Ligand SMILES: Nc1ncnc2c1ncn2[C@@H]1O[C@H](COP(=O)(O)OP(=O)(O)OP(=O)(O)O)[C@@H](O)[C@H]1O
């Protein structure tokens with residue numbers, strides 16, 4: 001039974017297709033299962049389609065969104081099985097593969113959770129993200145506690161002075177006005193008390209700030225490195241969907257912001273809260289009535305904070321995103337600066353940056369409108385509060401309920417109190433900023449790699465180099481790239497992968513390296529499914545030369561030794577020789593110690609390729625993968641590399657992709673791919689003899705186009721010219 | 731890169747399997763023709779290519795409207811069958827303002843839900859379609875279109891703003 005969610009005009013409406021032992025039904029229609037009946041599946045742009053045909057024509061066609069694709073594929077298989085059983089007259093046996101309860105895909109061996117569904121777990125992160133920072137604060141709890149106690153003491157110390165003002169007023173100054181002489185001893189005692197309290201508060205404050213700043217700096221650093229470490233573990237899929245600028249902004253700016261929040265503002269906040277509580281206690285102990293009046297603005301401010309907070313947080317989150325946009329423009333342009341300059345598009349890029357900034361301004365302006373109103377309003381409320389205390393205080397004095405000293409002390413306290421309140425309300429903005437930042441950091445931290453390491457990884461037996469690829473399907477998003485690849489690569493074999501540009505060669509290699517997980521089917525090495533071994537463990541055995549060679553900032557030697565940092569110089573030189581990089585490296589000013597710039601700009605394309613070949617060879621991999629590894633070198637150099645590789649590929653499995661077919665002369669088997677399928681397998685001679693896809697590719701390259709082909713199909717030749725203009729990648 | 735096939739009068743048919751068949755002037759029949767728009771968003775009516783099942787361009791059509799019937803109708807019908815870009819008319823509700831978030835939306839193809847994995851899946855199309863145009867890719871890879879976000883109702887706009 002299959003539930004589809006689109007109707008024939010592609011509107012969202014669900015209906016059911018039911019497969020029984022005898023027929024297939026949908027709505028009121030039913031078609032008996034006959035051997036001619038066939039169900040085929042296609043998909044395009046997020047819509048899947050099942051077509052029911054018989055020998056003469058189409059009977060029905062059903063559509064659904066891609067979420068149902070796994071179920072639909074299973075339905076299709078089930079259909080084929082039922083139909084064949086009908087034809088052979090045997091009852092259909094139910095399939096006995098353990099399958100995922102949600103998507104009904106068969107589970108990979110030794111896994112209980114379906115990797116397909118686990119990846120679709122969509123839970124939004126909680127809003128209390130800041131509390132989650134505790135995970136990073138925990139290792140420092142001792143210091144944090146010390147810092148807190150110091151804060152407590154320091155705050156208490158700053159509260160002493162106003163208390164001393166009270167006796168100063170009531171017992172010294174006012175009696176003096178009333179004609180009594182000043183008691184110098186008492187004055188000296190009170191004043192030195194004031195000084196002492198100030199010094200004490202200073203010392204405590206210093207210790208506290210120092211300790212907490214130290215701790216928060218460490219928390220920030222931990223946060224940053226943890227995020228980066230986690231990021232590196234994420235799959236290529238994640239990086240494919242994210243912009244560099246965005247990730248840079250998250251790890252750089254946002255961790256820093258959280259750091260500042262922790263070191264400065266959180267501290268201030270704690271002090272403020274303590275101060276307010278302590279002040280309130282003191283005020284109440286002096287005169288509860290007056291204290292009550294003092295606290296009147298508090299609930300109003302709390303209410304305002306509550307209203308504004310939400311607005312601020314979403315605003316800041318928006319600003320962060322816009323900020324990422326700004327960084328993204330930079331991260332886009334700077335690596336592509338040669339293209340920008342080549343096409344003289346500096347002005348356009350500047351405009352793009354200006355636009356991003358304008359967007360930034362707009363969002364900021366909107367936020368500032370709220371914020372600029374908020375802070376002065378808190379100020380006004382506190383001023384009114386002071387006024388009310390004055391009025392009420394004078395009234396109390398007039399009624400002889402309190403002394404002048406009490407009122408003075410009160411006013412001294414409440415000015416501190418309101419100051420704190422004001423500062424505290426300001427912190428709302430910083431807190432929300434940090435919360436927004438924390439959310440974006442935890443976005444990364446919460447992301448689970450889509451090529452997860454299994455819970456109980458199987459340790460790999462020593463690799464012989466065989467790879468079994470069973471019925472592998474793969475899609476990027478909603479585009480099916482590989483459709484049913486079956487291939488058994490024997491240990492030590494050299495496989496040549498050929499096919500049109502875009503036929504899925506690099507994708508297949510990506511799957512073999514497990515940069516992505518297959519959508520369906522499985523890849524096994526030594527009989528173990530790739531999904532059940534630890535990723536890093538497996539990749540150690542793979543030497544990969546990518547289509548786009550990438551060099552890190554550093555010396556040539558470092559770049560060659562990237563996969564094996566402890567390689568000896570002799571090993572590095574040997575690898576470079578094998579890759580025919582040795583001589584040109586020696587031509588560099590400092591030989592192997594020459595610095596290559598970011599992205600290797602100072603080397604030619606072919607030189608970069610040779611360095612990455614050396615890099616792959618150095619780790620002495622069991623499986624060597626060369627994706628267009630020699631496309632950028634001249635034919636002669638390629639030939640030399642080839643002959644050198646010849647010695648090296650002995651004893652290891654090699655998968656080589658090349659458009660220049662002559663590169664693959666020595667391959668044991670050539671696999672010809674076309675639009676995600678393997679169309680031919682064989683060595684050069686047999687494939688030439690069959691005059692199929694390979695033959696056409698080869699002929700196109702040997703420029704024998706103008707000779708009439710044996711098949712004589714004029715149309716075919718025209719298409720060849722159109723599609724393979726120079727026989728190489730367009 | 732590829733040379734444009736020269737315009738030759740051709741005719742279209744539909745076979746019993748519901749697929750388009752292109753009959754070239756010399757009588758060769760190409761089964762399973764697929765029409766595709768070259769500028770699906772910015773200029774959907776101009777530039778339509780008829781691709782063979784092997785995805786080779788067989789015929790380029792400058793403007794669909796210039797094509798005689800019944801070919802025009804057949805192509806339009808086939809395009810409608812393949813295109814799936816629901817246009818969002820109204821955002822009814824979102825499960826949360828933090829991503830991933832499930833949106834309930836009303837589209838020109840009926841009401842449905844979509845899962846927005848992250849804010850980056852909302853793309854501005856100002857260069858192709860005008861200042862208010864947005865494209866939202868949901869977790870399954872379906873692309874939802876908002877032609878002009880300023881033309882949405884206020885609630886939808888307010889929700890949308892939180893994600894931009
Ligand atoms: N990250 C990606 N996201 C979406 N689609 C992709 C991605 N990478 C590749 N593709 C698509 O997958 C198809 C196969 O790509 P692949 O890189 O495997 O081709 P290829 O055979 O290696 O081609 P070439 O010979 O040009 O290197 C292409 O149509 C490409 O557009």
Ligand SMILES: [Mg+2]
Pocket residue numbers: 505506507547627
């Ligand atoms: Mg490739």
